[in-house]
Amino acid sequence: MSQITAAHWSRPEDERAGTTLVVALHGRGSDERPMLKLGRLMPDSVTLVAPRGPIPVGSGWTWFDNKGIGRPREESIKETAAALLAWLGEVAEAHSRIVLLGFSGGTAMAGGLLFTDPERFAGAVLLSGTLPWDAGFETPEGLLSGMPIFWSIDPEDRVIPTDLATRSHDWLVAQSGADLTEHVYPGVGHEISQQEAQDIAAFVGAIAAV
DSSP, X not given: OOOOOOEEESSOGGGOTTSEEEEEEOOTTBOSHHHHHXXXXXXTTEEEEEEOOSEEETTEEESXXXXXXXXXXXXXXXXXXXXXXXXXXXHOTTSSEEEEEEETHHHHHHHHHHHHXXXXXXXXXXXXXXXXXTXXXXXXXXXXXXXXXXXXEOTTOOSSOHHHHHHHHHHHHHTSOOEEEEEEOTXXXXXXXXXXXXXXXXXXXXXHTO
């Protein structure tokens, strides 16, 4: 059974109550530390937590075993989704709302959480990745109705297969029902630029202000 055993927070526990919680999910082969940089730009009304993926891979960690880049194995991603939801049940009680933030493989993991329990979340930031297609999740029309979603990618990013990124974008636009904000960052590659980080902070800040 997957378990969440490590997480880094942007602020001490006694300063978190009532803030919006951003759950930042790193990419495959990385860990939670790069995601913490985004917390430095967030407004005071936001706390960022970056958990570590439970599965070791290479010199880092991942959220799920896969069949290829951007293609999760159903049993693995659903097991981790259950672990993350259980962990959030323990750590998120003091927070006013939860926003997901995923980069690369973390975007697929965030998508798995949205597909599993969309009402748990106030919004999501999906960066340089794909939703978890063909992994046993139901995706009915209007699943994310009214939810603020930030979607961004560099069109020249070739890490995530183009067909998966296109399928994800098209579903978000035409079927999800989300309140979608799209950003394109040419030349960034498979990274998060400073401008992108600032745009994310503004997007999350708007959710926190509601």
